[in-house]
Amino acid sequence: MDVTEVEPRVKPLPYKVKATSRESPVQKASHLLDTDLRNHWSTATNTKEWILLELDEPCLLSHIRIYNKSVLEWEISLGLRYKPETFVKLRPRCEAPRREMIYPMNYTPCRYVRISCLRGNPISIFFIQLIGVTVTGLEPEFQPVVNYLLPYIISHKQDAHDMHLQLLQDVTNRLVAFLPQLEADLNSLSDTAEPYIRFLAMLAGPFYPILNIVKERLVHLLIACSCMFYFQGFAWIVVEL
Structure with a gap:
């Protein structure tokens, strides 16, 4: 299923691999960004590995598409800030019965996606797509x-x-x-x-143009005040000398 045909405003979003618990020397985590099935990420282990993805910009995440190689069970957590202890588990302990899995994320605000692989033979994934709508400045x-x-x-x-x-x-x-x-x-x-x-x-x-003018005037005012205090302080030092 092509999600973008059903929901025309969403699209695959650019991201990078921020961290991973483990990767093999050849099957590196960066392969997850590439849809070429000749490459994949593998840890060469069977249990409890994880990978953390960072989107280029905050978004409303509508779906996650995972092209699985041999993971049997995982959980998916999302967060807006890089505070893993505050991440929300959107998919706790879900099985991966098929090669291609598409999980609805219900337009959850996020910038970080952590996929915890709980079981596998071994832990290995071909690629991951994060699908949604960019919301610049979302905090x-x-x-x-x-x-x-x-x-x-x-x-x-x-x-x-x-x-x-x-x-x-x-x-x-x-x-x-x-x-x-x-x-x-x-x-x-x-x-x-x-x-x-x-x-x-x-x-x-x-009102946005007015806000910008007010902000620019405040910046100029602060700079002017800083310069005034600087020169007053310098003059006081000269007098003391």
């Missing part, structure tokens, strides 16, 4: 916004130009620089979220 602090918009995004998954997904992408991409100012309000987002989501939409839309 855990935006989770309340994701929680509010995600039901609408999922219900319009066949719409390549879904306005709810576009809104999320605009908010995370344009407002990530202002997270320190927004974090308190984001943390208190509740059932009355809609007015605040509308406010974020205005900040990321028609």
Whole structure:
């Protein structure tokens, strides 16, 4: 099944291998990025190995496609930040009954994917594809916004130009620089979220040029203040001498 034909807005996303518990000298973990079946990743062991993948950008992950060689059981965990202890297990202890497995990930926000191989003969995988939608600037602090918009995004998954997904992408991409100012309000987002989501939409839309001007003026003001303090300090040192 080609997921991208069913959901036109998703696509295979670029990633790299961040870490692995083990790899054989020839069958390296980097082979997972290559769909050439002449290559594969292997640990030459039978139990409890893992691999950690890092996407180039945060995303809403819709599916994981694994072209399996000889793993019998694994679990899949996702995370937005590189804190493995906080990763969420989306697929705990699932078997791999076929060569090609496609697992729905339900548009889970993530940047890191850990696949723990629990049994194999040996632990060996041909390649892995991470399929979803890039959401630049997506940070855990935006989770309340994701929680509010995600039901609408999922219900319009066949719409390549879904306005709810576009809104999320605009908010995370344009407002990530202002997270320190927004974090308190984001943390208190509740059932009355809609007015605040509308406010974020205005900040990321028609008010965004104004935000940039204010930010640039603040930067210039801080630079001017720093220079003033520097020269005042220098003058004080000269007087003392």
